[in-house]
Amino acid sequence: MGVKKVKKKIFIYHYSMELGGIERSLIGLLKKIDYSKFEVDLLLLKQEGELLSQIPKEVNISSCPVGEMLGIPIVEALKKGKISVGLIRLYASLKIRILKKIFKSKKISSEQIGQILYKKVAKYMDKIETIYDLAIGFSWPHYYILNNIKAKKKIGWVHTDYSKIFPNIKEDRKMWEKLDMIACVSEECKNTFLEVFPEAEIKTIVIENILDQKYLKKMSLQKVDDQSFTSDMLTKKILSVGRFCEAKNFDNVPSICREILNQGEDIVWYLIGFGPDEALIREKIHQEGMEEKVIILGKKENPYPYMKACDLYVQPSRFEGKAVTVREAQMLGKPVVITNFESAKSQVEDGVDGIIVPMDVESCAKEIVRVLQDKKLCERLSETCRNRDYSNGGEIDKIYRLMK
DSSP: OOOOOOOEEEEEEESOOOSSHHHHHHHHHHHHSOTTTEEEEEEESSOOSTTGGGSOTTSEEEEOHHHHTTTSOHHHHHHTTOHHHHHHHHHHHHHHHHHHHHHTOSOOOHHHHHHHHHHHHHHHSOOEEEEESEEEEOSSOOHHHHHHEEESOEEEEEOSOGGGOOOOHHHHHHHHHHOSEEEESSHHHHHHHHHHOGGGGGGEEEOOOOOOHHHHHHHTTSOOOOHHHHSOSSSEEEEEESOSSGGGTGGGHHHHHHHHHHTTOOEEEEEEOOSTTHHHHHHHHHHTTOTTTEEEEEOOSOOHHHHHHOSEEEEOOSOOSOOHHHHHHHHTTOOEEEEOOTTHHHHOOBTTTBEEEOSSHHHHHHHHHHHHHOHHHHHHHHHHHHTSOOOOGGGHHHHHHTTO
């Protein structure tokens, strides 16, 4: 009998498996791992979300009792005997108030709040004694893998344009310095990160999002379950998918849509997603009188039939690391338009497999109209996308090499 080869151990930390591009990227990575050679432990701060069921059965999933309680009010946490959770929340609240007084400002960025909260949370989470070959922090900040995990190598992911977020740089620098490697999801994402932390260049690499193209195409064959999307077959359909937040710029969609209509192109623009800016987007829809032309479809566990059925996929973002939804639309052979955010050129090859347009309302609308009216251009963009492999399956080898 031969000697059984010992599998290398990988630890991955992430927040939850709610619908989102980062989570779909994580699913793609997990599906690509060779489980005959690697053993994977996945710790979710909250074991919840629509994408939980897509995690491969070979993955050992665990969650954190402290994390599970973070979403509930402080008083309720204390009533349930979760003293540590209540204390963490109180500590974070007090520190935020102190910062506001120091800087004489009521606005503390969401990134700074996250740093304060998750740094404290990590101290109350269990330390794991297993020694891993690789520890991956898939969601920022990376305090947990730094302080609670033993590993031969630790790597933290960067999923966004660092020039457009506002963490406490001094605190962030301390965190990045302690990691062995840093993975950015695109070359432009890496460049903006290194503008802030140039000293990290030697250990910063690019690992593109890994996506499951076969699964995506299979899911796109399901029926669209929303009558508002299927009832009008003559009007052209624009679709955008993403979190309702500042980065995605969906609050400007009603203004862009009105300008498109003013230029004589009849469309309906559908938004799939959820998030903190939903009330703002609805207010803008009302202000522009676009109630029948900008339709919020809400959260969809399977957005792919909608992508397949739309005439044009548009990503009107203010900033991105690398938008997973754009890649997914391209994988389904759709013509794609994106705004000229910092990392746009790493997302599409302008005029070849997508179109990059200005971000201002009037110019953006004008270019969308041009694309919609140019049938040959749309067909050429779609054909290019259908003939390309956007799954990035080879990126898994970069992760394997980190363990050699």
